[in-house]
Amino acid sequence: MSTRVDVRKTYKLYIGGAFPRSESGRSYEVLAAPTGRRSTPRFLANAAQGSRKDARDAVVAARKAQPGWASATAYNRGQVLYRVAEVMEGRRAQLVSDVRDSEGLTAARAEAVVSAAIDRWVWYAGWSDKYAQVLGGLNPVAGPYFDISAPEPTGVVAVLAPQASSLLGLVSVLAPVIVSGNTCVVLASQARPLPAVDLAECLATSDVPGGVVNVVTGRTAEVAPWLASHRDVNAIDLTGAADADGVDWGGLELAAAENLKRVLRPGGTGATAVEPDFGPTPDLSRLSAFLETKTVWHPKGR
Amino acid sequence: MPTFEYAPAPESRAVVDIASSHGLFIGGEFVEATGGTAFKTVNPATEEVLSEVSEASADDVDAAVRAARTAYTRVWSRMSGADRGKYLYRIARIVQERARELAVLETLDNGKPIKESRDVDIPLVAAHFFYHAGWADKLSYASLGENPRPVGVVGQVIPWNFPLLMLAWKVAPALATGNTVVLKPAETTPLTALLFAEICRQADLPPGVVNIVTGAGATGQAIVDHPGIDKLAFTGSTGVGKMIARSIAGTRKRATLELGGKGANIVFDDAAIDQAVEGIVTGIFFNQGHVCCAGSRLLVQENVADEVLRRLKRRLGTLRVGDPMDKNTDVGAINSKAQLERIQALTEAGEAEGAERWDSGCELPAHGYWFRPTVFSGVAQTHRIAQEEIFGPVVSVLTFRTPGEAVAKANNTPYGLSAGVWTEKGSRILWMADQLRAGVVWANTFNKFDPTSPFGGYKESGYGREGGRHGLEAYVTTGGGQ
Numbered sequence: 185m186s187t188r189v190d191v192r193k194t195y196k197l198y199i200g201g202a203f204p205r206s207e208s209g210r211s212y213e214v215l216a217a218p219t220g221r222r223s224t225p226r227f228l229a230n231a232a233q234g235s236r237k238d239a240r241d242a243v244v245a246a247r248k249a250q251p252g253w254a255s256a257t258a259y260n261r262g263q264v265l266y267r268v269a270e271v272m273e274g275r276r277a278q279l280v281s282d283v284r285d286s287e288g289l290t291a292a293r294a295e296a297v298v299s300a301a302i303d304r305w306v307w308y309a310g311w312s313d314k315y316a317q318v319l320g321g322l323n324p325v326a327g328p329y330f331d332i333s334a335p336e337p338t339g340v341v342a343v344l345a346p347q348a349s350s351l352l353g354l355v356s357v358l359a360p361v362i363v364s365g366n367t368c369v370v371l372a373s374q375a376r377p378l379p380a381v382d383l384a385e386c387l388a389t390s391d392v393p394g395g396v397v398n399v400v401t402g403r404t405a406e407v408a409p410w411l412a413s414h415r416d417v418n419a420i421d422l423t424g425a426a427d428a429d430g431v432d433w434g435g436l437e438l439a440a441a442e443n444l445k446r447v448l449r450p451g452g453t454g455a456t457a458v459e460p461d462f463g464p465t466p467d468l469s470r471l472s473a474f475l476e477t478k479t480v481w482h483p484k485g486r
Numbered sequence: 487m488p489t490f491e492y493a494p495a496p497e498s499r500a501v502v503d504i505a506s507s508h509g510l511f512i513g514g515e516f517v518e519a520t521g522g523t524a525f526k527t528v529n530p531a532t533e534e535v536l537s538e539v540s541e542a543s544a545d546d547v548d549a550a551v552r553a554a555r556t557a558y559t560r561v562w563s564r565m566s567g568a569d570r571g572k573y574l575y576r577i578a579r580i581v582q583e584r585a586r587e588l589a590v591l592e593t594l595d596n597g598k599p600i601k602e603s604r605d606v607d608i609p610l611v612a613a614h615f616f617y618h619a620g621w622a623d624k625l626s627y628a629s630l631g632e633n634p635r636p637v638g639v640v641g642q643v644i645p646w647n648f649p650l651l652m653l654a655w656k657v658a659p660a661l662a663t664g665n666t667v668v669l670k671p672a673e674t675t676p677l678t679a680l681l682f683a684e685i686c687r688q689a690d691l692p693p694g695v696v697n698i699v700t701g702a703g704a705t706g707q708a709i710v711d712h713p714g715i716d717k718l719a720f721t722g723s724t725g726v727g728k729m730i731a732r733s734i735a736g737t738r739k740r741a742t743l744e745l746g747g748k749g750a751n752i753v754f755d756d757a758a759i760d761q762a763v764e765g766i767v768t769g770i771f772f773n774q775g776h777v778c779c780a781g782s783r784l785l786v787q788e789n790v791a792d793e794v795l796r797r798l799k800r801r802l803g804t805l806r807v808g809d810p811m812d813k814n815t816d817v818g819a820i821n822s823k824a825q826l827e828r829i830q831a832l833t834e835a836g837e838a839e840g841a842e843r844w845d846s847g848c849e850l851p852a853h854g855y856w857f858r859p860t861v862f863s864g865v866a867q868t869h870r871i872a873q874e875e876i877f878g879p880v881v882s883v884l885t886f887r888t889p890g891e892a893v894a895k896a897n898n899t900p901y902g903l904s905a906g907v908w909t910e911k912g913s914r915i916l917w918m919a920d921q922l923r924a925g926v927v928w929a930n931t932f933n934k935f936d937p938t939s940p941f942g943g944y945k946e947s948g949y950g951r952e953g954g955r956h957g958l959e960a961y962v963t964t965g966g967g968q
Contacts, residue, residue, distance in 0.1 A: 325936035434736015441731035444946050480919045482929040
């Protein structure tokens with residue numbers, strides 16, 4: 185009996201709802217995490233090695249998608265994001281397989297991580313029509329005015345995805361950015377990019393409009409500076425600077441100051457960046473890091 | 487329109503007693519600056535020297551930070567919220583008791599009309615302390631996250647346009663949340679901050695909780711760079727804001743930045759025109775236009791542009807420009823020679839680029855720094871006077887045809903601090919408010935402020951909010967999170 189030759193996947197970028205290769209034509213080898221049983225690392229795939237131009241194209245796509253995504257009703261955004269969790273559940277086998285290979289986990293552990301990632305997505309989806317009431321409200325000003333403060337999305341956010349936690353970490357930084365109506369460019373984990381491409385395929389087959397999430401795989405140290413200095417990016421999440429080869433998060437924050445991007449610094453103390461534990465249920469800090477408060481006044485009178 | 491002639495109605499300055507020289511306020515004491523250098527602060531309405539003020543060196547800043555750290559660890563962070571609140575209530579009451587003195591001193595040092603310092607600045611200062619006093623023992627109810635704790639020692643650098651009010655915006659929330667403060671007032675307006683130091687002593691505020699170091703840019707930079715500072719709060723220009731953001735990049739210092747603006751005040755054809763004209767005047771001529779959230783770009787719907795402009799010019803002809811100490815004065819002195827020169831340079835650029843200049847032609851005093859209320863019409867979006875913050879009594883008028891065009895023009899700036907909308911149509915107000923990329927939107931009103939109302943910008947107008955529950959967020963750190 186002959187063994188069937190399987191059909192393998194090409195792992196590409198996700199920009200503006202399409203899956204292009206890098207405009208640079210480059211790719212790089214992605215290897216399985218060493219598990220101690222094998223002496224030579226196992227080849228998994230050739231991922232696209234995104235370039236400065238890819239990152240810029242992704243920003244253009246994110247900017248184009250931003251007003252539409254922000255003006256969708258909160259109920260609608262909640263349903264669309266919930267739908268992503270449904271699709272993730274349907275693609276569980278592939279997510280488990282790629283997380284297992286990427287992170288060097290046991291099958292049971294990989295199952296648990298994927299379950300947590302899906303549950304995290306559902307947790308954030310449910311916030312879409314709630315955070316505005318928690319974070320905003322009426323201001324009791326000393327005068328005859330109606331005065332109300334409400335959160336709005338910051339705009340286009342660049343996200344350095346965690347290097348180690350390739351799916352749960354990715355979901356934990358991505359979902360809080362887009363649930364409020366931001367759009368984003370995600371720089372996937374350099375060594376573990378495959379779950380990010382799987383997630384992009386989930387996004388593409390749910391109802392998330394193209395351009396809301398754009399995923400660039402490649403060398404973090406090469407692409408991140410272009411996102412940090414990009415004048416049409418409003419905010420940057422530096423979580424994935426922790427343990428990223430050749431990445432100086434202070435330098436990225438310095439570049440981000442040029443147009444006063446909102447910067448979410450990596451975890452850790454001093455200059456040291458540490459990837460957080462994404463296990464526990466989060467608070468609202470990641471969601472609120474990419475919000476602007478707008479205050480509107482109007483006189484009262486007869 | 488008849489112009490009424492008013493007899494002079496000067497406020498008495500007998501209520502203030504300005505010392506000929508001032509030291510720094512560190513650890514609860516007034517001390518000499520170690521460098522021995524000093525600078526003069528003048529009354530911009532007369533160019534009279536009011537006092538000599540010490541210039542704090544990096545060593546002085548270091549002493550202030552150490553005093554603040556000691557007060558933080560030994561006293562203030564350990565004190566119950568209820569007790570911290572009581573100190574803030576005391577300060578609020580003393581500000582009210584000494585309101586006239588503070589208002590006169592503010593007007594002398596800053597040049598703003600006494601009716602504004604008396605009726606706007608100082609009452610809001612008291613209100614800010616009173617409001618935040620009540621938060622001190624209620625922080626766990628403020629949706630700030632789990633277990634809100636103070637950040638530590640806060641460095642605060644404030645501008646000259648609302649000297650004591652900006653101090654209150656900074657100091658009140660910092661103290662309510664348990665932080666201690668090193669504050670630098672602007673070099674042209676240090677006097678009310680130094681009087682505030684005396685108020686802290688009258689309130690028996692523990693030494694070192696509030697430290698005031700006077701000086702210019704180098705003193706501010708010393709605060710920004712000091713390793714003992716945990717958080718910075720700055721109000722001022724976008725240029726300096728970016729320098730601060732660069733200085734703290736790669737550190738764990740936090741910052742809130744309240745920066746420049748180029749606010750659009752948008753008038754639709756169905757607006758109550760006379761009310762809108764009053765709002766335009768309030769928007770750009772309040773405080774000589776030295777307001778970061780000023781409505782410095784007037785966007786008028788094309789079919790009413792001539793009418794609005796005609797009524798605006800007629801109204802500007804009635805503004806009383808002159809002695810800030812006169813209770814009838816509407817527009818006071820420009821705060822400094824440097825600022826006057828900047829306004830002159832930008833208005834000359836406006837003429838050179840082809841916009842049409844008009845001013846009220848009013849008489850100006852022989853001494854001091856003055857600028858007539860000025861209107862530029864025929865302004866294009868690319869003109870410097872439509873893009874750059876003038877920070878003076880100058881409004882640039884542009885026109886639009888549709889709400890969509892108004893939004894596009896209003897948002898066409900790197901800034902995003904404020905905007906105004908004038909229309910009688912409710913649905914349009916709410917739609918416009920949604921579209922405008924600005925932290926504060928005033929609909930059928932302008933330049934209203936309140937301690938309960940969060941204030942701050944989008945984009946290059948900075949980040950963070952001041953006032954309200956939101957303003958507390960910058961001054962606490964919380965547990966949990968990823």
